[in-house]
Amino acid sequence: VQQISRMLMKLFQRARLEKPGQEDPRAAEFILSLLVAMYDRSGTGYVKTRSAAAALISLSGDTLLAKYKAFFQFYAVPDGKETLITPSALRSLLTDLNQIPAIVGEGCTLSCVEIAIHDCFHGVLNSAIVEEKFLSWLRSEPAVLLWLPTCYRLSATEMVSHQARCR
Secondary structure (H helix, E strand, C coil), X not given: CHHHHHHHHHHHHHHHHHCCXXXXXXXXXXXXXXXXXXXXXXXXXXXXXXXXXXXXXXXXXXXXXXXXXXXXXXXXXXXXXXXXXXXXXXXXXXXXXXXXXXXXXXXXXXXXXXXXXXXXXXXXXXXXXCHHHHHHHHHCCCHHHCHHHHHHHHHHHCCCCCCCCCC
């Protein structure tokens, strides 16, 4: 938790320099509290860096495709010349991401995660998939992660302005 706290402080310090006045001075503290609530419910003082990264990626303002590629980079395992997602790695990713809606009482059950893994690997002959297959599966908006593209679309529409006048 201390490492993540230092990393968040540096991250938000840079954000303050790049866009002064657009960031709450307590943002790092708030994000750390959220990460601890999601990933350290037993109060051990330990949060996996990868879990924290997945949460930060999913809550970032980046595009869905950029988020999906970042998930692949963090959870995929090297296999010779390729980097692949295994069912085990996908289970870790989905479990980590499921903590985000779970914090507000909207998480799914473990069976949802298993169904999603089965769906992702349906028809796959190998025990792992390449990035292209992983991205294709995510673009199909699996039910277990439906909240992610929905939140992205909602945040994207906040910036839309129309020059129309209503009566």
